[in-house]
Amino acid sequence: MKKTAIVFAAALVSIVLLGCAKKDAKSSGNNASSSTVPTTAPDASKLVNKNFIDPLKDWSKYDNLIKEIKAETNYEIRTKKMHEAEDILMSNYCVIPLYYYNDIYLQKSYVSGIYANAFATKFFMYAKMNNGAKTLHINLASEPDYLDPALNSSVDGACLAANSFSGLYTYNDKGVTVPACAESYKVSKDGLTYTVTLKKGLKWSDGSDLTAADFEYSWKRAVSPDTAADYEYMFSGFEGYAEGNLNVKAVNDTTLEFKLIAPCAYIEDLMAFPTFYPVCKKYVEAHSTPSTPGAWCTEAGFVSNGAFVCTEWKHDVSMTYTKNPYWFDADKVSVEKLEFMLSADDTAIFAAYNAGNLDFADEVANDEIAKLLETKNPEFYIVDELGTYYVAFNAKSKLFEGKTAEQAACMRQAFSLLIDREYICENIAQTGQVAANAFIPLGMADGNGGIFKSEALKQGYYDPSAINNNQAETVNKARQLLIAAGFKFDSEGKLSSETPISIEYLLNQNTNHIAIAESIQQDLSAVGIKMTIQVQDWNVFLEERKNGNFDIAREGWIADFNDPINMLEMWISTSGNNDCQFGR
Known part of the structure; x- marks a missing residue:
């Protein structure tokens, strides 16, 4: 799921930063020798990985492999095919991982x-406050993109x-899945048909009955x-999905039945995922149109069925959620209200917390992390997480015009080689990434x-420390890849004025993200690549990435459940999360 981190809640801001990164530790390549710059152009087609396929013209091969994985009943073969899918994904270098996430908050x-x-995902419904307060004050992010659970694709x-x-x-x-609206379920012997029994007496927040028919409608x-949900592909393992007739039905008010095309080891995780949440048909259809499917929950007062109900929303300022007395576990909720501060200014958030x-603050200003670690502040939490912070290239970017698919891959691999990931982990992220x-x-x-993967160096696709262990050789390898892509270099080892590279890096407002962008900017300058940095409002940023209006962008993906297919199926050509524009 797209990581929010801390996002910008004001009007769009576009800034250009050139040469701003100041590295007090290792400097990535600025002093690297240029004496071994290749004089002849290598053949790009011989430099790409054997698993490489054209990410625009041949991506149907990847799509079909994902379909095979979803239908595979032999788990050993399924795992092997998932490794094959990641081999293909990593071979084109549109996705450039930087570090593996952990989660920090105050x-x-x-x-x-x-x-x-x-x-x-943070769960606040069972919070206790021993200071006597009944309102929990929280910052997760700025103005949310969507509150419709079918349309949301962000962590906040x-x-x-x-x-x-x-x-x-x-x-x-x-962190274990447990029943919520379900009381129990049964599975057929072939592992394909599920019969779910709902809890009795389920209600919507307006007091009306919630039944199995609501789940059938919502799915x-x-x-x-x-609806055009980014996550609709998560139902692709259900029978009838391909034909547009999902095999799910309400047998009666408290019984839901659905059928899969293959056994699914993570079915409970799916049933716990927001895209599978129920929405109230009567309310949704009364407050939405076909062109605006999420309009029903763009203001406070919409009907839901969870622990809290949104009762006030001052856009770009705050949101208030009030305890829902109709929730099935309401007697265990002691907090009466959740007050959300909507802000992307992590300095202001830190000041508000102090x-x-x-x-509760779900993000920490980058400049404050070192002091929090040094003082061992007991209110500073670092928790394990399954996810990857990365940057993504738009495969359709004008940056690659006139290049073969192999030359474009060589360009992107050169960018990847030049990035000092250790500096980013140690001096910017700072919490053991x-x-x-x-x-x-x-x-x-x-x-x-x-x-799936337990040792980074042995099971990964490149040495993430190469730029530190052998700087000159790594920088020259990057030059060789760029020469194979048709670029020329001067006697200083910088890109020739005949063949410059200028790119724009897109990101949302956050001191951590900006510091990483500046670090990358300096790394790429080792061979003369000029990178500008554009900061955008969160909602605009999400749409620009989704629509492919970028060269390279800040990205992050937190897994939705503990299975590699979640990290792989998001890249099928029809996925709403396919920001790289594969197959398009």
Whole structure:
């Protein structure tokens, strides 16, 4: 899921930063020798990986492989095919991993009961406050992109959804899936047909009955082309998905039945995911149109079925969520209100937290991390997470015009080689992140009882420390790749004025993101690449990435469940999360 980090809540801001990065530690390549600049152009087609396919013209091969994985019933073969899919994904260098995520946040000592899962979703419904307060003051991010659980694709939106909606399943404080609206379920012997029994007496926040028919409606709505949900592909393992007739039906008010095309080891995770949450048909259809499917929840007062209900929304300023007395577990909710500060200014957020105006802050200003670590502040939390911070190239960018698919891949690989990931981890991220050399994060399950990847260097696609261990050789390898792509260099080892490279790096407002962008900017300057940095409002930023209006952009993906298919199926050509524009 797209990482929010901390996002900008004002009008769009576009800035240009050139040569701003100041590295007090290692300098990536600025003093690298240029004496071994190749004089003849290597053949780009011989430099790409054997798994390489044209990410625009031949991506149907990847799409078909994902379909095979989704239908595969032999888990060992399935795991092997997922490795093949990642091999293809990594071979074109549109996705450039930087480090594997962990999660950091601030929480007051008088607050307890808040928990998060490995997918960065925060659960506030069981919070306790021993200072006598009944309102929990929180900052997650700025103005949310979507509150419709079918349309959301951001981490902050998922947190809001998890606290205001309830699916069939949810996560407990151990990160384990447990029943929510479901009471229990049965599975047929072939592992394909599920019969779910709902809890009795489920209600919407307006007091009306919630039944199995609401789940049938909501799931079919989520895959409808009219809804255009980014995550509709998560239903692709269901029978009838390909034909546009999802095999899910309400047998009666408390019984839901659905059928899969292959056994699914992570079905409970899917039933706990926001896209699978129910929405109230009567309210949705009364307050939306076909052209604006998410309009029903763009203002406070919309009907939901979770622990809290949105009762006030001052756009770009604050949101208030009030306890829902109709929630099935309402008697265990002691906090009466959640007050959300909507802001992307992490300096202001940190000040608000220190002033006692926030009880929980989901982001920490970059300049404050070192002091928090040094003083071992007990209110500063670092927790494990499954996800990858990366940058992404738009495969359709004008940057690659006139280049073959192989030459474009060589260009992107050169960029990847030049990035000093260790500097980013140690001096910017600062909380023990591991430099990444693959998209699927370390420690993720393989779907067959094992771990998909446990050793970064042995199981990754490149040495993430190469620029530190052998700077001159690595920089010259980057030059060789660029020469293979048709670029020329001068006697200083910089790009010739005949063949310059100028790119724009797109990101959302956050001191951490900006510092990483500046670091990359300096790294690329080692061979004369000029990179400008553009900061945008969060909602605009998401749409620009989604629509392919960028050269290279800041990205992050927190897994939605503990299986590699989640990190792989997002890149199929029809996925709403395919920011790289593969197959388009």
